[in-house]
Amino acid sequence: MRTLLAIVLSLFVYHVSNGQQCQEALYGQVLDFHDQTPLVGATVHILELDKAVLTDFEGRFRIEDICHGTYEVEVSHRLCRTLIFEVEILGNTQRDFQMEHHLEELEEVQVVGDLLPDVSNTAQEQRLSTQTLENYSSGTLGDALREISGVSTLKTGSNIVKPAINGLTGSRVLILNDGVRMQDMEWGDEHAPNLDINAADQVSVIKGPAALKYAGDAIGGLVVIERERVAIADSLFGKTLMTLMSNGWGGNVSTEITRTFESGWYLNGQASFKRLGDREAPDYVLSNTGMQDLGLSFHAGKRLINQGWDFDYSYYQADIAILRASHIGNVDDLIESINSGTPSVIEPFTYELGVPRQEVAHHLGKFNYYLRIKGVGKWTAQYDFQNNRRFEYDVRVGADRDKPAIDLELTTHTVMTDFTWDASSNLEVQAGVLGRYQNNFANPDTGVRRLIPDYDKYDFGAFLIGEYRLKENWLFEAGIRYDYNRIDALKFYRTSRWEERGYDEDFPEFVVEDLGTQLLTNPVFEFHNFSASTGMRVILDADSEIRANYALGQRPPNPSELFSDGLHHSAARIELGDLRIDTETSHRISVAYNRSGERWGITLEPYLNYIRDFILLEPTGAEFTIRGAFPVWSYRQTDARLAGVDLSGYYQWSPQWQSRHHFSLTKGNDLDQDEPLINIPAPITRNSVAFQKAEWHQFEVSLEGTYVFRQNEAPPNIFVFSPSQQELVELDINTPPPAYFLMALRAGMAFSLSETLVLNTGIAVENLANTNYREYLNRNRYFADDMGRNIILQLKLYY
Amino acid sequence: MKTIQFLSLFALSGLVLTSCSDDDPEPVNEEEVITTMTINLVPQGGGTAVQLQSRDLDGDGPEPPVITVSGNFSARTVYDGRIVLLNETETPPENITVEVEEEADEHQFFYTIGASLSAQTEYSNVDGNGNPLGTQFTFSAGDESTGQITFTLRHDLKKPNDGTLADAGGETDIAQTFDVAIE
Known part of the structure; x- marks a missing residue:
């Protein structure tokens, strides 16, 4: 109902009369209803005249020589439900058609809660289209997500990129990969999401903890990665992408093929491979920054009207080299690195991946079943299995040279089931439960003390959400969720550390065995967390709507926040968790105004996020060892306030010229200490102007400028004793780097090789002016400049 | 009856699984740790030797290294220095100097004399390529x-x-x- 209404409302008809009979044209675009991406290869068929054309790469079509009159136009696409529109032709007539691109298994009943826009109807939500994701085929998920206002990244070099939503990252950003919550050790700053961007068809971001169906602890937000829904039709299609880039002298290849059957069966296979050598800053090679990754996925299932199932398996493996110069010995080396301005190790370009280096592998298997009960609703059950293995290789000598310094294996089993009552047209209720078991194993063969201990973790969750439609354009939503977590760890503490932290007084019951210089302890913690969300959505007119939402989220501490203890060799810092850390609670109020019209559009998203007992990691001092002094980073809790606004818009100056604008501002304050929070992204503005001309093989060119302001609000630096200078010196560890401006140029053309074969070519130049810059949220900013100019060539073949 | 059998089997397997996961983890045997550096300085031609030592038994734990200096140097005397590195977390302590000398081409000691101290150092041993190693050296007190x-x-x-x-x-x-x- 709502879909149909929106389609009808969003149609625009322009009447241009030229007075001549039967020489008129119908032209326009076929677009995806959800994200306005053009639909390629859709058929536009005027039934009365039996004239039909296919849409081109921009989703555009044009049918000539039509007489005045009213016609029935059938619009069809292999992944959409065929729609029939009545069109009045009065002169050359422009008309855009919007189609429901994601076919739900049951066409007659509109199912809410399964499609992306319904993850939350009232929270701030933005999405990336397949086309945008394809542009980042050789990059990372985090890079692509930066296209969305309010999403920044916490990076370690160029290859390890963690998405941050409104300044929050790590365990506060949940990544939902095709319905499965990623369990890939997201607690570490240098642990990037273990997934292949090429396996994703659509990605959307829900800001804040409003999507209670999946979690109550996503205080930053949710990144939802979805695959394209398959149609119940007989079809075979695929695509192959190849990207080559000059910075790193490498690229990637990705290919995907899908077979669907009339009977509801489908099969899909996808593979991608990437290889890059050392990346380069404008003035030098960033030695040891190459990478290699491999992604494979396989999907099969049967989707019918009343029931269906899916089986999914995906594998991701990445070897990522980490800037050699970022491996430092002690605090004097760090001071030297910060002061010198150039990396301490610069070697000729190589494809070799040396040390430090990470090797990660992630297996994900999923089985999903749904049953629709006529007149009641839909029942879904899912089991998923994940295995995540992480090796971190460090600069070591002697017999240990090839031995990893970190060797962790995280295994997770999850079962979940939910039921949606959607029989009523204006009320929908969904309830579900989840159970999860997780085991972490830290291999002692590394010869390095474990940073993260062995543990077993048990989770249980239950949610109830409802939405009520008052009239066609008012919608209310409310939900509650309860989560229980139990973590049962076995960890060795140095006796000296145990006492220094005061655990001998607070947690004597945890000690299992005293081995002289160290203690074996068994910390067990239980958390009971409640979350809630409520909001409303008002459709103002065909183009605009307002959403308002309040969300309460609670997140228990992750293993790193609780148990970290010791020298993190790859970061050259001593990280100290705290067993006393408790749940953090977020209250987030957000409003979103969105207008997306033919000529111009705007999205305005202000928010306020008050977080009680916010857990943060920051430099606090230095500790002395025989290797010298090391900076100590400690976790602590404070009350924090994050507030900001994300703004984006576009203007269509003429049929060929369009400009796009983004601005994002986040302010984070530590209310207890009355100082700025660490690692809050600097204000950023990104503006682009694009020219396109369909007649020239879909020619499109755009120039984009990104200006990142200097982050003027950062916590103060710390003072440490420098053994080499024999005095207390300021460690310039929190000073943000200067502002910078980057330009990017992109151009593309498409060629129809045959009726079913389309070749799309693109060229992009990033950091066009080869600007030297350092980014506040890149952990390598102390050691080296960020990446210089990168020329990217891309070929996309659709068949 | 069958149900009970199944349930007891289930419970038993649960017990077995639980007891597996309850196995205590092994402590990590830290292999590359240097806990102790001892520098013995023997005056050429006899006299009182000087020993400098830094000892940090908890490694990167909170305790700072314990620094000891056995006595003062005699003025205008040349000392033969020998550095010994130990990993005292193992019993018996492992002598790391052996490893350093085996991989001499990848290691080197540096001696930094503060501006106010009147002394000089010189390398006494080299690696296979003839470059300084420095586990042995001479210290000339001024x-x-x-x-x-x-x-x-x-x-x-x-x-x-x-x-x-x-x-x-x-x-x-x-x-x-x-x-x-130096006195």
Whole structure:
């Protein structure tokens, strides 16, 4: 109902009369209803005249020589439900058609809660289209997500990129990969999401903890990665992408093929491979920054009207080299690195991946079943299995040279089931439960003390959400969720550390065995967390709507926040968790105004996020060892306030010229200490102007400028004793780097090789002016400049 | 009956699984740790030897290294220095000097004399390529003075280098400073 209404409302008809009979044209675009991406290869068929054309790469079509009159136009696409529109032709007539691109298994009943826009109807939500994701085929998920206002990244070099939503990252950003919550050790700053961007068809971001169906602890937000829904039709299609880039002298290849059957069966296979050598800053090679990754996925299932199932398996493996110069010995080396301005190790370009280096592998298997009960609703059950293995290789000598310094294996089993009552047209209720078991194993063969201990973790969750439609354009939503977590760890503490932290007084019951210089302890913690969300959505007119939402989220501490203890060799810092850390609670109020019209559009998203007992990691001092002094980073809790606004818009100056604008501002304050929070992204503005001309093989060119302001609000630096200078010196560890401006140029053309074969070519130049810059949220900013100019060539073949 | 059998089997398997996961983890045997650096300085031609030691038994734990200096140097005397590195977390303690000398081309000691101290050092041993290693050295005490001497061990460094830490680069294994006096 709502879909149909929106389609009808969003149609625009322009009447241009030229007075001549039967020489008129119908032209326009076929677009995806959800994200306005053009639909390629859709058929536009005027039934009365039996004239039909296919849409081109921009989703555009044009049918000539039509007489005045009213016609029935059938619009069809292999992944959409065929729609029939009545069109009045009065002169050359422009008309855009919007189609429901994601076919739900049951066409007659509109199912809410399964499609992306319904993850939350009232929270701030933005999405990336397949086309945008394809542009980042050789990059990372985090890079692509930066296209969305309010999403920044916490990076370690160029290859390890963690998405941050409104300044929050790590365990506060949940990544939902095709319905499965990623369990890939997201607690570490240098642990990037273990997934292949090429396996994703659509990605959307829900800001804040409003999507209670999946979690109550996503205080930053949710990144939802979805695959394209398959149609119940007989079809075979695929695509192959190849990207080559000059910075790193490498690229990637990705290919995907899908077979669907009339009977509801489908099969899909996808593979991608990437290889890059050392990346380069404008003035030098960033030695040891190459990478290699491999992604494979396989999907099969049967989707019918009343029931269906899916089986999914995906594998991701990445070897990522980490800037050699970022491996430092002690605090004097760090001071030297910060002061010198150039990396301490610069070697000729190589494809070799040396040390430090990470090797990660992630297996994900999923089985999903749904049953629709006529007149009641839909029942879904899912089991998923994940295995995540992480090796971190460090600069070591002697017999240990090839031995990893970190060797962790995280295994997770999850079962979940939910039921949606959607029989009523204006009320929908969904309830579900989840159970999860997780085991972490830290291999002692590394010869390095474990940073993260062995543990077993048990989770249980239950949610109830409802939405009520008052009239066609008012919608209310409310939900509650309860989560229980139990973590049962076995960890060795140095006796000296145990006492220094005061655990001998607070947690004597945890000690299992005293081995002289160290203690074996068994910390067990239980958390009971409640979350809630409520909001409303008002459709103002065909183009605009307002959403308002309040969300309460609670997140228990992750293993790193609780148990970290010791020298993190790859970061050259001593990280100290705290067993006393408790749940953090977020209250987030957000409003979103969105207008997306033919000529111009705007999205305005202000928010306020008050977080009680916010857990943060920051430099606090230095500790002395025989290797010298090391900076100590400690976790602590404070009350924090994050507030900001994300703004984006576009203007269509003429049929060929369009400009796009983004601005994002986040302010984070530590209310207890009355100082700025660490690692809050600097204000950023990104503006682009694009020219396109369909007649020239879909020619499109755009120039984009990104200006990142200097982050003027950062916590103060710390003072440490420098053994080499024999005095207390300021460690310039929190000073943000200067502002910078980057330009990017992109151009593309498409060629129809045959009726079913389309070749799309693109060229992009990033950091066009080869600007030297350092980014506040890149952990390598102390050691080296960020990446210089990168020329990217891309070929996309659709068949 | 069958149900009970199944349930008891289920419970039993649960018990087995639980007891598996309850196995205590092994403590990590830290292999590359240097806990103790002892520098024995014996005056050429006899006299009282001087011993400098830095000992940090909890490694990167909260306790700082314990620094001891056995006595003062005699003015205008040349000392033969010998550095011994131990990993005392193992019993018996492992002598790391052996490993350093085996991989001499990847290691080098540096001696940094504070400005106020009147002394000089010279390398006494070299690696296979004839570049300085420095587990053995000579320390020439000059006139009466007090000041600091810092011993730094680096691996994976540039060899040969110009003798400064900045030029050598590499990774620091040891960086310890001693307050000494020449009388």
